[in-house]
Amino acid sequence: MRMYDLISAKKHGRALSNEEIACMMRGFVSGEIPDYQMSAMLMAIYFQGMNEEEMTYLTLEMARSGDMVDLSAIEGIKVDKHSTGGVGDKTTLVIGPLVASLGVKVAKMSGRGLGHTGGTIDKMESIPGLRTSIPKEEFFEIVNRTGIAVIGQSGNMVPADKKLYALRDVTATVDSIPLIASSIMSKKLAAGSDGIVLDVKTGSGAFMKTLEDSIALAREMVAIGTGAGRSCCGLITDMDVPLGHAIGNAMEVMEAVDTLRGEGPEDLTEVCLQLAAHMLYMADRGEIEACYEMAKKALEDGSGLQTLAAMVKAQGGDEAYILDTGRFGKARFCHEVKAERSGYITHIDTEACGIASVMLGAGRSRKEDVIDYSAGIYLEKKYGDAVEAGQVLAVLYASDESLFAEAEKKLLDAYEIGGEPAAPKKLIYARVTKDAVVRF
Numbered sequence: 001m002r003m004y005d006l007i008s009a010k011k012h013g014r015a016l017s018n019e020e021i022a023c024m025m026r027g028f029v030s031g032e033i034p035d036y037q038m039s040a041m042l043m044a045i046y047f048q049g050m051n052e053e054e055m056t057y058l059t060l061e062m063a064r065s066g067d068m069v070d071l072s073a074i075e076g077i078k079v080d081k082h083s084t085g086g087v088g089d090k091t092t093l094v095i096g097p098l099v100a101s102l103g104v105k106v107a108k109m110s111g112r113g114l115g116h117t118g119g120t121i122d123k124m125e126s127i128p129g130l131r132t133s134i135p136k137e138e139f140f141e142i143v144n145r146t147g148i149a150v151i152g153q154s155g156n157m158v159p160a161d162k163k164l165y166a167l168r169d170v171t172a173t174v175d176s177i178p179l180i181a182s183s184i185m186s187k188k189l190a191a192g193s194d195g196i197v198l199d200v201k202t203g204s205g206a207f208m209k210t211l212e213d214s215i216a217l218a219r220e221m222v223a224i225g226t227g228a229g230r231s232c233c234g235l236i237t238d239m240d241v242p243l244g245h246a247i248g249n250a251m252e253v254m255e256a257v258d259t260l261r262g263e264g265p266e267d268l269t270e271v272c273l274q275l276a277a278h279m280l281y282m283a284d285r286g287e288i289e290a291c292y293e294m295a296k297k298a299l300e301d302g303s304g305l306q307t308l309a310a311m312v313k314a315q316g317g318d319e320a321y322i323l324d325t326g327r328f329g330k331a332r333f334c335h336e337v338k339a340e341r342s343g344y345i346t347h348i349d350t351e352a353c354g355i356a357s358v359m360l361g362a363g364r365s366r367k368e369d370v371i372d373y374s375a376g377i378y379l380e381k382k383y384g385d386a387v388e389a390g391q392v393l394a395v396l397y398a399s400d401e402s403l404f405a406e407a408e409k410k411l412l413d414a415y416e417i418g419g420e421p422a423a424p425k426k427l428i429y430a431r432v433t434k435d436a437v438v439r440f
Contacts, residue, residue: 003027003037010044018057025061029160035167042164042173050178055220056227058178062186065160069192071107073140077283078105080193081275082184084217085117087205087354088242088379092120092150093256094264094272095279097308100147101298104283107143108150109157109191116205116354118252118363121152126250126328126373130317146310158186180207181220188225195231195282198222199275202429203240205350211236211429218432226434231282234432237271238425241383242353244268248362248376248397254325260305270427273299278431331374331397335404339387343417348383352414359407360398372399377411384422 006020016024024041027033050058071078079099083089096106110120121132132152134142142149161183168174188196198221201207202214218234225232244265246255258264259272273295280291298304309319321327357363361372378395381387394411396404431438 003033003041007037007040007044010041010048013048015051015054018053021054021057022061025058025065025160029065029163038164039167039171042168042171042176042179045178046173046176052220052223052227055178055182056224059182059185059189059224060228062158062160062164062182063189066156066158066190067154068190069109069154069157071140071192074105074107074143076103076105077195078107078193079195079197079279079282080106080108080188080191081197081199081279082188083199084184084201084207086201086239086243087116087118087350087357088244088247088252088268089118089201089239090120090123090244090246090252090256090268091199091272091275093123093253093308094259094268094304095276095295096148096150097260097311098272098276098295098298098304099279100311101303101307102280102285102294103147104280104285105143106148106150106279107139107191107193108148109153109187110150111153112364116351116358116363118247118249118354120150122363122371123249123252124150124317126253127312127317127321130312131315134315142311142314146314147307148311149315150311151315153187157190161186177213177217177220180217181224185221185224185228189228189230193230195279196225197275197278197282198225198232198234198432200234200236200432201239202236203238203350204348205242205354206239215430215432215437218430219437222432222434232434233278233282235274235278236429236432238427238429239350240425241267241348242350242379243271245379245382246376247353247357247379248360249371249373250328251376251378251397253321254328257305257308257322257325260299260308261302262300267427269299274428329374331372331376332399333397333401333404335396335398335401335408336392337394337396337408337411339381339389339391339393339415339417340412341417342387342389343419344421345381345383345385345387345415346418346420346422347416349414352410353377353379356396356407356410356414359410360396360403361400375399383425386421387417
């Protein structure tokens, strides 16, 4: 079959068959189908969309384009969590150990940060000695022994997604829900877990800025996951405000440890408990309310923290940094950002906060950029807080004082201070399953 005919069919709104999708993806990955024809197909999909069967089969073909991880060597049910990305989102370091401490295996492959969003692998590598590149057999052994391991993604996982994303990035088709959903879920299906909880962010720091778009994305991803035979659900969580107070790699690890000690920020703690409860639910450990109480107990009795320390040690890291976060190196310089007026914080541009942290060296604008693990931002004041003129809004940390001026300007612009108290925000907006969308 000719790619020309497939482009024409999709351009006119016809659903592609499984055979057509298979031929198209295999031809593209092998190089037989040129970029210019696939670019035309991406634009046709952008305007015409895809039905659930098309999306599921496209996702499966993308997943099969490279290594498919077989987790059968790991005992029991394996559950994964995927976040669509955010600022201050260190939930994996909290919920993974909580869930693992309760007997559910977490064999997780995570990514690095790029742009304004942070990456779990970057955060973990701020722990001295910790390895995120581990041979498959050792990865399995660590999960069987400690209940959890978190490593970087294999270089040959889902090459189709790498090729497609490169085209989407330069053809203005990144924001197509079918293409976003298949990109995310192809990696999750290739990673091999039995159950998947999707943490779909919404708000100024999320890829999807509106609640309706976030729900639409979650519905498509859940449909793909269940269509591929996995247990799958999604939570729509707030990213209109950075999660927790710390933005930056070592700082976020320290805040995750505080949370596992029961001393973390309320917003981070609640989101983590909800996500952990849903992971336990995916593993058939009981109803969601009972699973929530199980996760809460694992946090309160310290078993989650012990599991994190065990994982860090097993992956070659110095667990003393988990047991005593004062060991983490401090940034050479710090700078206080002060409020220019009195009032109430009515909005924070969360994406701008993430960009400000990148400007300090805590993230990368390009893949080859080197990260300063000690750099970042600690938010003293967040949405809804009252503030006086001259009071500290945030503290910036960096290894170079010259970075503060531009980052401070970016952060000050991110804060909006009004004369009236702001309305309360929700942390969890909805739960999405194959059967329903439940709004909270």
